[in-house]
Amino acid sequence: xxxxxxxxxxxxxxxxxxxxxxxxxxxxxxxxxxxxxxxxxxxxxxxxxxxxxxxxxxxxxxxxxxxxxxxxxxxxxxxxxxxxxxxxxxxxxxxxxxxxxxxxxxxxxxxxxxxxxxxxxxxxxxxxxxxxxxxxxxxxxxxxxxxxxxxxxxxxxxxxxxxxxxxxxxxxxxxxxxxxxxxxxxxxxxxxxxxxxxxxxxxxxxxxxxxxxxxxxxxxxxxxxxxxxxxxxxxxxxxxxxxxxxxxxxxxxxxxxxxxxxxxxxxxxxxxxxxxxxxxxxxxxxxxxxxxxxxxxxxxxxxxxxxxxxxxxxxxxxxxxxxxxxxxxxxxxxxxxxxxxxxxxxxxxxxxxxx
Numbered sequence: 001x002x003x004x005x006x007x008x009x010x011x012x013x014x015x016x017x018x019x020x021x022x023x024x025x026x027x028x029x030x031x032x033x034x035x036x037x038x039x040x041x042x043x044x045x046x047x048x049x050x051x052x053x054x055x056x057x058x059x060x061x062x063x064x065x066x067x068x069x070x071x072x073x074x075x076x077x078x079x080x081x082x083x084x085x086x087x088x089x090x091x092x093x094x095x096x097x098x099x100x101x102x103x104x105x106x107x108x109x110x111x112x113x114x115x116x117x118x119x120x121x122x123x124x125x126x127x128x129x130x131x132x133x134x135x136x137x138x139x140x141x142x143x144x145x146x147x148x149x150x151x152x153x154x155x156x157x158x159x160x161x162x163x164x165x166x167x168x169x170x171x172x173x174x175x176x177x178x179x180x181x182x183x184x185x186x187x188x189x190x191x192x193x194x195x196x197x198x199x200x201x202x203x204x205x206x207x208x209x210x211x212x213x214x215x216x217x218x219x220x221x222x223x224x225x226x227x228x229x230x231x232x233x234x235x236x237x238x239x240x241x242x243x244x245x246x247x248x249x250x251x252x253x254x255x256x257x258x259x260x261x262x263x264x265x266x267x268x269x270x271x272x273x274x275x276x277x278x279x280x281x282x283x284x285x286x287x288x289x290x291x292x293x294x295x296x297x298x299x300x301x302x303x304x305x306x307x308x309x310x311x312x313x314x315x316x317x318x319x320x321x322x323x324x325x326x327x328x329x330x331x332x333x334x335x336x337x338x339x340x341x342x343x344x345x346x347x348x349x350x351x352x353x354x355x
Contacts, residue, residue: 001016001017002136002137002138003020003022003038003041003042003043003044003137003138003139003140004043004135004137004138004139004140005137006018006020006041006043007020007022007043007045007140007320008140008198010285010316010317010318010319010320011198011199011237011259011260011285011287011320012237013285013317013318014317015316015317016316018041018316018343018344019310019313019316019319019320019321019343020041020043020320020321021040021041021042021043021320021321021322021339021340021343022042022043022044022045022140022287022320022321022322022323023042023043023044023045023322023323023336024044024045024047024323024324025044025045025046025047025048025139026048026095027323027324027325027326027327027332028044028323028332028336031333033333033336033337036337037336037337037340038138040340040344041340041344042336042340043138043139043140044138044139044140045139045140045142045322046131046135046139046140046141046142047142047144047201049124049127049128049131049141050124050128050143050144051123051124051125051128051143051191051192051195051196051197052121052122052123052124052188052191052192052195053121053122053124054119054120054121055119055120055122056078056115056118056119056120057118057120058080058081058114058118059078059079059080059114059115059118060077060078060079061076061077061078061079062076062077062079063075063076063077064077071090072090072091073088073089073090073099074088074089074090074091075087075088076088076089078102078111078115080111080114080115080118081114082110082111082114083107083108083110083111083114084111085102085103085108085111085112085115086100086102087100087101087102088100098159101156101157101158101159101162102115102156102157102158103153103157103158103162104162106166106169106170106173109170109173109176109177112157112177113176113177113180116177116180116181116184117180117184119184121187121188121191123191123194123195125194125195125196128141128143128195128196128197129196132196140199141197142197142198142199142200142201143192143195143197143199143200143201144200144201145185145188145189145192145200145201145202145203145227145238146185146202146203147203147204147205148202148203148206148219148220148223148224149178149181149182149185149219149223150178150211150215150219150220151203151204151205151206151220152181152203153174153177153178153181155205157177160207160210164210178219182223185223185227186226189226189227189230189231190230192227192230192231192236193230193231193233193234193236194234195236197236198236198237199236199237199238199239199259199260200227200231200236200237200238200239201238201239201240201241201262202223202224202227202238202239202240203220203240203241204240204241204242204243204262204263205241205243205244206220206240206242206244206249207244208244208245208246208247208248208249209245209248212248213248213249213252216249216252217252221252221255221256224238224240224256224257224258225256225257228256228257228258228259229257232257237259237260238257238258238259238260239258239259239260239261239262239285239287240253240258240261240262241262241263241324242261242262242263242264243263243264243265243270243289243324243325244265244270245270245271245272246264246270246271246272246277247271247272247276250272250277250280250281251280253280253281254280254281254283254284258284259284259285260284260285260286260287261277261281261284261285261286261287262287262322262324263287263288263289263322263324264277264286264287264288264289265288265289265291265292265324265325266288266291266309266312267291268291268293268294269291269292269293273312274286274288274309274312274313275312275314278312278313278314284318285318285319285320286313286318286319286320287320287322288309288319288320288321288322289322289323289324289325290305290306290309290321290322290323290339291305292325292326292327295327295328295331295332295335296328296331299334299335299338302335302338302339303338303341303342306321306338306339306342306343307342309321310342310343321339321343323336
């Protein structure tokens with residue numbers, strides 16, 4: 001099996017030759033260790049090629065780069081017929097820091113609603129298919145639905161603090177934006193279903209301590225299920241990036257139509273062990289993130305943790321090991337080689353499951 005075939009087999013409910021090991025495309029760099037890891041079967045998860053393009057036919061978009069206090073910043077302005085919005089971002093290598101979000105205050109409700117309603121989408125299947133074909137099986141190309149409608153406001157347009165205050169003061173206007181985003185998401189579900197991508201992530205980074213179970217069930221779960229029902233008709237798969245404390249929403253997640261739980265990070269980094277997650281979501285593929293805090297430990301601890309996680313998983317079915325977070329540059333080579341060595345052995349190791 002190629003690395004891609006191993007991932008696809010597990011996602012489809014079959015057993016791979018060994019536990020797949022994946023990493024995001026921006027968490028690894030070209031070097032001897034990277035080549036050795038890929039020779040052992042490490043699969044790069046490519047998320048950087050969308051299956052559709054977005055445009056705003058009635059919004060003028062312009063960007064300006066400038067330096068302030070020694071920082072390289074980019075201000076992007078969105079001029080709508082009913083007002084102007086802008087963002088300020090600082091480039092930081094493979095990511096960026098947001099200094100100003102699209103929404104600043106109540107005066108932005110009108111322009112933001114126009115901005116959302118003006119979105120238009122068109123397929124970009126050719127670019128996705130061409131990249132996948134040229135890759136030859138080393139990478140798994142995954143589609144991205146974008147954030148859940150409410151999560152888009154929280155983590156995209158407003159930020160958590162502003163959203164929380166607006167939820168208290170202007171809930172009717174918040175829900176009007178949510179409804180507009182729901183309508184736009186519904187326009188693209190069929191585009192995903194007809195695309196050459198097999199699997200799609202729908203949002204994530206949900207913070208249960210802030211969202212709470214009731215709002216999660218009302219404003220998140222229905223959209224997972226609606227998207228899943230459309231995608232499943234064309235044989236596509238869907239999952240969510242659940243990397244936070246999931247205990248309070250575990251039952252709600254189990255009841256969704258999702259196929260896989262991506263980036264689940266087990267204890268000690270969250271409030272659930274892998275064994276507990278397996279019991280909570282027995283029918284779903286667990287595509288976990290190796291606990292980030294453990295990367296700061298010794299190689300012996302990393303080896304034992306990997307064995308322990310395999311033991312907790314209990315079976316190579318419905319299980320993928322992954323790296324979805326940053327690892328210190330001076331540690332990732334040795335750490336990933338150690339994890340890969342354990343996974344390549346094909347056994348759960350001599351550690352008993354700790355729950």
